[in-house]
Amino acid sequence: MTPRVGRARIPGQAAREEGTAAGPRTGDLGPGPAEIELAVNGTARRLRVEPRVSLLDALREHLGVTGPKKGCDQGACGACTVWVDGRRVLGCLTLAVACEGREVTTVEGLADGDGLHPMQQAFLANDAFQCGYCTPGQLMSAVALLEEGHASDDAEIAEWMSGNICRCAAYPNIRAAIRQVRDGGGGDRP
Amino acid sequence: MSTAPQIGLPLDRVDGHAKVTGAARYSAEYTPPGTAYAVLVCAPIASGRVTAVDAGEALSVTGVLAVLSHLDMPRIAVRPNLVPSLAGAAAHGQSFFPMQDDRVHYAGQPVAMVVADTLERAGHAAELVRVDYAEEPPVVTIEDGRDRAYEPERIFGGFVPGRTEYGDAASALAEAEVRIDGAFHLAPNHHNPIEPSATTAVWEDSHLTLYDATQGPTATRLTVAELLGVPPSQVRVVSEAVGGSFGCKAMIWHHPALAAFAAQYVRAPVRLSLTREQMFHSCGHREEQEHTLELGATRDGVLTAIRHRKLSPTSHFDDWAEPSVGPSGRMYACPNFQGVYNLFRADTMTPTFMRAPGEASGMFVLETAMDELAYRVGADPLELRLRNYAETEPGTGRPWSGKGLRECYARGAELFGWAGRDPEPGIRRDGNQLVGTGMATAFYPVYGAMNPQRARARLHADGRAVVETGCSDFGTGVGTVMRQVAADALGLSAESVEVRYGDTDLPNTVAAVGSAGSGAVSAAVHAAGTALRDRLIAQAVADERSPLHGADPAGVRVGGGRMFLADRPDTGEDYTDLLRRAMAFDVEALGEWNPPGPQGEYGTGTFGAQFAEVGVDPDLGLVRVRRMTGVFAPGRVLNRKTARSQLMGGMLWGIGQALLEATHVEPGRGRWANASMADYLLPVNADAPDVQVETVEVEDRAAPLGVKGVGEIGLVGAAAAIANAVFHATGRRFRDLPITVEAVLAAE
Amino acid sequence: MRPFAYTRAADVAAAVAEVGSDPGSEYLAGGTTEVDMLRIGVARPRRVVDINDLPISGIEELPGGGVRLGGLARMSDAAAHPAVRGRFPVLAQALEKGASAQLRNMASMGGNLMQRVRCAYFRDGGAACNKRAPGSGCAALGGVDRGHAVLGTSEHCIATHPSDAAVALTALDATVHLRGRAGERSIALDDFFLLPGDTPEREHPIEHGELITAIEIPASEEARTSHYLKVRDRESYEFALASAAVALLVEDGRVARVRIGLGGVATKPWRARRAEAALAGAPAERASYERAAAEELAAAVPRRMNAFKIELARRTMVRALETTASLGARGGTG
Structure with missing residues (x-):
């Protein structure tokens, strides 16, 4: 079962059901650059990358999608948190080629046109960031957190947000933002 | 009619929308067509020589454009000389630049640089560069270098003398009724902003643009221009968004110049991003330090003497120590003080500013000893501080320009519920935890810019204004207070003021360091805003068609986007009417604020009071902070929301300092052994309790606009409050940081 | 790369x-x-x-009360599964105390068992490491070894096995199902991890290409009163300094059945069989737990910085036993 995360605007929801053939490919790709297609924020994007290119680098360096941040490149900070098939994961430990046939959502895909997602509004209102560098990852975790049902109280929020390090230490404000969206009826409704 | 004052209001950040949508651009996010990627090869040894560099295999990698080492690197134009960026000049992080010869002075020193067409290829080729070394046994830790100690003439980039004394501390200690002597050890710390430093360098003919993560775009400009030997006017630095710094981007290290050299060499834009591991050996750190503190006091706990000595390693090229003993000589009314720094030369890079450099460490030491003194003489720890309250600046007797500490103590105690605290240690249980409370004082100096600070304000014919300065906003909120200050000066709503910053094409401001950034920038923006306002008023009173024609400019007020007579508010006109009549697109003014220099007549400082409650699981060695209260007197608060966040963030840094943060040195190798975010432990969300933060408004007679700054004071004393709470919980005194699980277990 | x-x-x-x-x-x-x-x-x-x-990500309840976790079942899905939470709370807790939510969404159960050690010298290509480069030595000996193991070490390797889930699984007597070119086979979880001895490069008794298709956990009464205690410097998102997985059944004030795994202190997910033997039939009280823990740690070898982990492991085990016993006393199932 794949929990759905975020708004209904994640198209396709190519759920990772068992037996679903994810990509059209057979045979080896690479090691040189190969053309692949990624569905990023609902748009099909073609790019030429080597298999060793991480999803994070593909987004940032090849597609100009720089919302996801590189903080440690080894899964120790959470700044690169994005959703793949609606689940929050780390872009730095994911290969771009492995995401063919899956839906990738970044912070750029959170807002509905000009209207901010309620969680984005709550982060603004609660000053849930300072330098803003960990913020895209915090937001992707925060919205997912509500969908997962891991926001019953502050202790649970804190634990399930601990994979996103904020060196400015805006943590109490991040919790306040999440509470606000939770108590306003959840992150789904504007 | 008039606009409510914006200064102080908790406005949302001006860059908030960009930061929550991913639109904010950080320095590694400018990728002009054809951008190549540089990756550094760093020495795994701490001392020795490079004996050979074999780039053959690296050069055979597809897409590799260049491999540079000391053998082929362009030579720098001047030998760097460490001057703190607050001075407004070139601000080399250390008096050394790598890849100029074969010598290795510290582990992680860059010895080669690979440039390739993609990040992956550059990274892979960097692994293939073969460098041979003749390794020499390193001296890195205090344990290694204690015997080589010397007393430097000056430290901290020349800002601070190596020894400070008043009275006769030795005699007073010998005669003291009560003595508290303590030895303290503090592990090295690293800043670890989540954004690693990065520079994107782009040459167009002889003009260089650097997209750089820096606390001071102008500092980057001047430093790189000096190293490359190009006129500063041909170097532009853009720092639109910076992902945290905490001091590691306050000085200009080697990577921006290396990126510029690389871009010149391969004739293409070049991005040089430091890896997380490289962040540990590329932009300084808070040095390992050993403190000896001796307090002499009367039986009532009135201080008679303070002697504070510190020993720490520095590099081969600079006499650097953070000024940790300084606060001990300025905090309490005490007639006799001696503060002495000792250094030894080590195979390390020059340490650097890290949030509250000196105060965070020194006040941990002093405030731990004060807690001990309180217990020794049987006084409440807060009462003991009041007994030693410095009504004037210790050592000089000058009046404070503004203090407010008494108010901070009182309000903090009230918020925290300090009154009636049972001082008995080790007796409160909550399940498996022993519970305790502690407090400490916070002190941070007031630093000021040394050169003119500029801003520009422009009013457009549609009534909207743009205000500009060159400063960068790395999370301080300076951009937001620019808007508020300009809005008040011009009598506009905040929404009608747009701000631009983070670019050396804009009017020059000093690097935002020493908690002085917002004060300096605000003063410049205020000057620009009032200059523009005065110009508009002058134009109106001179204009026959204006209702204000002939009025005394001094009697004209602004507000709500219009100018009007103070005594007859109905008489006046909108800015837009004036500009339309004049057929002007816009009107602008440059504002300049000239710092008054050291205020000889006043003692200065920012003060606060910290309180913490901890739970200690003595069986498992775990310390967890349950709640914190901090009350500070930072002068005028420009934005309650962003200032609160700064103070809160500082306080929560105290949890890291007290309980988690330590960089370990590899025995015998002299390199950092835990240079990763998995192994250097920063507090996570679950470590950070809710925090009560308040400020007390106390007028300051010396600071620009009365602003003393909030960037660092929040950290100072927080670790001591936590450690003192651990004592109250357990009855065990901890003088080494961080307070680890093994230390708690061993203290039983 | x-x-x-x-x-x-x-x-x-x-x-x-x-x-x-x-x-x-x-x-x-x-x-x-x-x-x-x-x-x-x-x-x-x-x-x-x-x-x-591959279609091996399912989680299946077995007749009789066991659970079969597909080799590609994600840690987060395993932790959230009602059968895991109800029948094997120790495993759900161990999973949720591992890594972060994002990493748990990614990491598979099979991958969790196959994860590599976090030793900084193993990760650093320039350092001596017998696991990465057999025969090159062990730089952790005499190095920064605060996080290293005190149980199951050799003079060739002292790297700690990092998994939390595997500690619970070893206490639960799980079985690893493999598929290789030669067909299918099963290995008891405790046997799936090898001690470093003089071949630290060999971590599992499997051939190259053998794939973990499933992990099977047998039903047991004591697993319903089970608990995972993880001790670490910070509150979350850190590997264990010491951890204990305990499944305990107390009858008439005595330990009727007990199974214990230790983490953070050993070169493999450590089944504390000495402690279990010491506890068999003993009064379910602190003195017994302390005796058992001391027994288990008697063979521990301290190094330069990690001696504290011996005492910490003892206390962690005692605390976990006490906590689990109190769960049983309240009749709770976690």
Whole structure:
């Protein structure tokens, strides 16, 4: 079962059901650059990358999608948190080629046109960031957190947000933002 | 009619929308067509020589454009000389630049640089560069270098003398009724902003643009221009968004110049991003330090003497120590003080500013000893501080320009519920935890810019204004207070003021360091805003068609986007009417604020009071902070929301300092052994309790606009409050940081 | 990162054939270990075979009360599964105390068992490491060894096994199901991990290309009163300094059945059999727990910085036993 995360605007929801053939490919790709297609924020994007290119680098360096941040490149900070098939994961430990046939959502895909997602509004209102560098990852975790049902109280929020390090230490404000969206009826409704 | 004052209001950040949508651009996010990627090869040894560099295999990698080492690197134009960026000049992080010869002075020193067409290829080729070394046994830790100690003439980039004394501390200690002597050890710390430093360098003919993560775009400009030997006017630095710094981007290290050299060499834009591991050996750190503190006091706990000595390693090229003993000589009314720094030369890079450099460490030491003194003489720890309250600046007797500490103590105690605290240690249980409370004082100096600070304000014919300065906003909120200050000066709503910053094409401001950034920038923006306002008023009173024609400019007020007579508010006109009549697109003014220099007549400082409650699981060695209260007197608060966040963030840094943060040195190798975010432990969300933060408004007679700054004071004393709470919980005194699980277990 | 080719396997047989027949191919599941190892140059395959599409991610309740976790079941899905939470709370807790929510969404159960050690010298290509480069020595000996093991070490390797889940699984007597070119077989979890001895490079008794298709946990009454205690410097998102997985059944004030795993202190997920033996039939009280813990740690070997872990492991085990006993007393099932 794949929990759905975020708004209904994640198209396709190519759920990772068992037996679903994810990509059209057979045979080896690479090691040189190969053309692949990624569905990023609902748009099909073609790019030429080597298999060793991480999803994070593909987004940032090849597609100009720089919302996801590189903080440690080894899964120790959470700044690169994005959703793949609606689940929050780390872009730095994911290969771009492995995401063919899956839906990738970044912070750029959170807002509905000009209207901010309620969680984005709550982060603004609660000053849930300072330098803003960990913020895209915090937001992707925060919205997912509500969908997962891991926001019953502050202790649970804190634990399930601990994979996103904020060196400015805006943590109490991040919790306040999440509470606000939770108590306003959840992150789904504007 | 008039606009409510914006200064102080908790406005949302001006860059908030960009930061929550991913639109904010950080320095590694400018990728002009054809951008190549540089990756550094760093020495795994701490001392020795490079004996050979074999780039053959690296050069055979597809897409590799260049491999540079000391053998082929362009030579720098001047030998760097460490001057703190607050001075407004070139601000080399250390008096050394790598890849100029074969010598290795510290582990992680860059010895080669690979440039390739993609990040992956550059990274892979960097692994293939073969460098041979003749390794020499390193001296890195205090344990290694204690015997080589010397007393430097000056430290901290020349800002601070190596020894400070008043009275006769030795005699007073010998005669003291009560003595508290303590030895303290503090592990090295690293800043670890989540954004690693990065520079994107782009040459167009002889003009260089650097997209750089820096606390001071102008500092980057001047430093790189000096190293490359190009006129500063041909170097532009853009720092639109910076992902945290905490001091590691306050000085200009080697990577921006290396990126510029690389871009010149391969004739293409070049991005040089430091890896997380490289962040540990590329932009300084808070040095390992050993403190000896001796307090002499009367039986009532009135201080008679303070002697504070510190020993720490520095590099081969600079006499650097953070000024940790300084606060001990300025905090309490005490007639006799001696503060002495000792250094030894080590195979390390020059340490650097890290949030509250000196105060965070020194006040941990002093405030731990004060807690001990309180217990020794049987006084409440807060009462003991009041007994030693410095009504004037210790050592000089000058009046404070503004203090407010008494108010901070009182309000903090009230918020925290300090009154009636049972001082008995080790007796409160909550399940498996022993519970305790502690407090400490916070002190941070007031630093000021040394050169003119500029801003520009422009009013457009549609009534909207743009205000500009060159400063960068790395999370301080300076951009937001620019808007508020300009809005008040011009009598506009905040929404009608747009701000631009983070670019050396804009009017020059000093690097935002020493908690002085917002004060300096605000003063410049205020000057620009009032200059523009005065110009508009002058134009109106001179204009026959204006209702204000002939009025005394001094009697004209602004507000709500219009100018009007103070005594007859109905008489006046909108800015837009004036500009339309004049057929002007816009009107602008440059504002300049000239710092008054050291205020000889006043003692200065920012003060606060910290309180913490901890739970200690003595069986498992775990310390967890349950709640914190901090009350500070930072002068005028420009934005309650962003200032609160700064103070809160500082306080929560105290949890890291007290309980988690330590960089370990590899025995015998002299390199950092835990240079990763998995192994250097920063507090996570679950470590950070809710925090009560308040400020007390106390007028300051010396600071620009009365602003003393909030960037660092929040950290100072927080670790001591936590450690003192651990004592109250357990009855065990901890003088080494961080307070680890093994230390708690061993203290039983 | 070195270059490598990539392919996606369509079914288990093909995946096993692709990797089993090629020493230069490695599996890619959740990637949380493999991509990290690729980036730091410890893993150097010529090709990775992506197995994420294989139909082995299910979680199945077995008749009789056991659970079968597909090799590709994600840690988060295993932790959230009602059967796991109800029947094996120790496993759900261990899973949720491992890594972060994002990493748990990625990491597979099989990958969790196959994860590599976090020893800084293993990760640093320039350092001596018998596990990475057999015969090169062990830089952790005399190095910064605060996080290293005190149980199951040798003079060739003292790296701590990092998994939390495997500690719970060893206490639960789980079985690892494998598929290789020679067919299918099963290995008891405790046997699935090898002590370093003088071959620290060999971590599992399996052939190259053998794939974990499932992990099976047998039903047991004591597993319903089970508990995982993890001790670490910070409150979350950190490997254990010490941890204990305890399943305990107390009858008439005495230990009727007990199974204990230790983590953070040993070179493999540590089944504390000495402590279990010491506890059999003993009064369910602190003195018994302390005696058992002392027994288990008697063989521990301290190093330069990690001696505290011996005492910490004892206390962690005692606390976990006390906590679990109190759960049983209240009749709770976690």
